[in-house]
Amino acid sequence: MRVVQWATGGVGKAAIETILLHPELELVGCWVHSAGKGGRDVGELLGREPLGVRTTTSLDEVLAMDADCVLYSPLVPDRDVVAALLRSGKNVVTPVGWFYPSERDGAPLAAACEEGRSTLHGTGINPGGITELHPLVFSALSSAVTFVRGEEFSDIRTYDAPDVVRHLMMFGGRPEEAMGGPMLGLLSGGFVQSVRMCLDALGFSRDAEIRTAQAVAVATAPIDSPIGTIEPGLVAGQRFVWEAVVRDRVVVRVAVNWLMGEEHLDPAWTFGPEGERFEVELQGDPPAHVTIKGWQPASVAEGLARNPGVVATAVHCVNSIPYVVAAEPGIRTYLDLPLVAGRAHPDLA
Incomplete structure (x- = not known):
């Protein structure tokens, strides 16, 4: 399954690392907010070898990509952007909202799902895990x-x-x-x-x-x-x-x-x-x-380097992707999806 990562903050970087380890997923695109990050190899942003995937600051470029899912993790969500992604036929998994929206709040995005035959799923850790x-x-x-x-x-x-x-x-x-x-x-x-x-x-x-x-x-x-x-x-x-x-x-x-x-x-x-x-x-x-x-680091310094709670949020999103891609179109919550499971380490598969 072809995945685009939207934003490369703490959750976004951890999500990319998880996508690269997931046997059913392939990173094919990455949207970034700042112009200084645009046009760079994603591997460079992660401090690792080139991955052959370049970042973009353009929503239109993401909409045009051949992708099954967008992992949408900006600091502040934009419902219009999510609707555009859904209308383009891309499923969306996100930790920033829509865990269990009311019918009124979810109506515009449900309509976008119907138009694009796509699925929206909100998940994460808190909210999105511990609290429900x-x-x-x-x-x-x-x-x-x-x-x-x-x-x-x-x-x-x-x-x-x-x-x-x-x-x-x-x-x-x-x-x-x-x-x-x-x-x-x-x-x-x-x-x-x-x-x-x-x-x-x-x-x-x-x-x-x-x-x-x-x-x-x-x-x-x-x-x-x-x-x-x-x-x-x-x-x-x-x-x-x-x-x-x-x-x-x-x-x-x-x-x-x-x-x-x-x-x-x-x-x-x-x-x-x-x-x-x-x-x-x-x-x-x-x-x-x-x-x-x-899910909490052993020290402040460790947390600032790589906070396991942030990583858990990203991993929960990534592990949901195969189930969301397979789901019927619409806004799908935990109550609609089967059990979401992780995958074995590549060395043990």
Whole structure:
């Protein structure tokens, strides 16, 4: 299957590496945002030998390519671009949205899928995995489910996107700026879809109320970070929570906990004895509580070089491609696709 990679940030570069290892996929194109990256061999951008695939900054060139799928991973999605890709007959897999869109939000892209006989699938890790797929997987081993949870605990210093961390997430800013900033709204676009997928798939009441919450912690002493020193009184930790409530009872909870380390915070938030992790919890008969390690780096330096959570996001997208290409046209979620599996290392195949 012929694949075009759209954007070469952390997810994009990891996706290219994964495509090259996947026995069913071939990289045939790569779109880049900046003119300085245009017209270069993709291998050069990855710091490896030439691959014989050159980058382009032109949407029209991508639309004209003979390709089965585009892995669409820009920092900020453009629905019109996704629609154009779908209308051109190319399937689209993406970690930046459309995990479980409402009928109204998905209608324009569903129409593009129908016109191009193509498929759109949103996937990833958080959202796109921990917050809906994994709770649903474990629900298959339980009866009479009353509660599911997907939650992240991460040191945000390991996220190599300094402009995003400072200017979008508002770390290092004043608490009132972070609380009034765009982050809760931006995150809610994906995480509310996660909550709704859990509600619908598990059969909770359609009258469930979805509530959101945000809290910040500030530095009590200077904190060194990749975005510069976080001075006392400025934002050094954030929590975002989305909960679905049925008859005054929380039945679904999705949360992220992002800290600039565990020292010098007020409130004195920590990751606890378990350290950085992802958690999945399910209450039913029997219950389940799963801790996932390995998707956070061992150190800040390691994370800035290659963050395993970013890699996992990319790999989940790449491994979905064969199943999405084989799917019926339309917007397809986890509830529509078969089990997505990885592939053996080439040395062991």
